[in-house]
Amino acid sequence: MTDIAHPDTLDLQTRRRSVPPPALTGPGPDPVQLQTLLTIAARVPDHGKLAPWRFIVFEGEGRLRAGEALAALYAADHPEADAKRLDLERRRLAQAPLVIGVVSRAAPHVKIPEWEQLLSAGAVAMNLILAANAMGFATSWLTEWYAYDRRALTALGLDETEKMAGFIHIGRPTAVIEDRVRPNLADLITRF
Structure with missing residues (x-):
């Protein structure tokens, strides 16, 4: 039997931690790195080969266009919001050089439980985080209010049956x- 240990991978997983988006800067992944990240992210357990998830890539000016939509929704719901708060909402997806939305497309299926499909989307997000960290980037997996606001999700391109598993900020x-x-x-382990 050959030695299958991968100490670099184990070290990465031992020291990985989230970095808040305001502490992320560029340059972000180039197009080849982005393609590699998405390819790795998609290599997850997927019972039934449904691909019950998809990606939305927020980069360049697209990050700011998305932020304008979020700021408009926030302003409509919070007329008391000052310019500083609206600027925060406008920059939600523009703090890191790249943000990848992981969208869950889990749906009823005759054979594959929705729960398994949801778990697959979570695995996509974690694979993406680990791959980005392995490339030397730092990441943060966030949701925030707009991940649960149907109007915001529609503005970001999700259909009515899709949910946002999270926004992965990369820089x-x-x-x-x-470390936290x-x-x-x-306290978390029992044995049977």
Whole structure:
């Protein structure tokens, strides 16, 4: 039997941490890197080969166009919002050089439970994060209010049956981010 350990992969998974989008800068992934990231992200367990997910790539000016739509919705719901808050909403998807929306297309199926389809979308997001970190980028997986607002989802191109599994912000870290306290595994493990 050959040694199948991959210490670099294990090291990456041990030290990976989220970096807030305001602490991410460019350059982001180039077109070849982006294609590689999406290819790796799509290599997940997918019972029935349904691909119950898809991607929305927010890059360049597209990040700002999406932000304008979000800011308009926020302003309509919060007439008291000042210019600073509206600018924050406008820049939600423009802080990192690249944001990839992972859209869940889970739907009733005669054989494949929706729950398994949802888990597959989560695996896509995590594969994307690990691949980006392996390339030397930093990431943050966020949802925020607009991931749950049907008007915002429609403005971002989702149909009425789709849900946003998350927005993966990708860039280069501008600072070293301290690790957060991790759960005590002894509290999370039982044996049968």
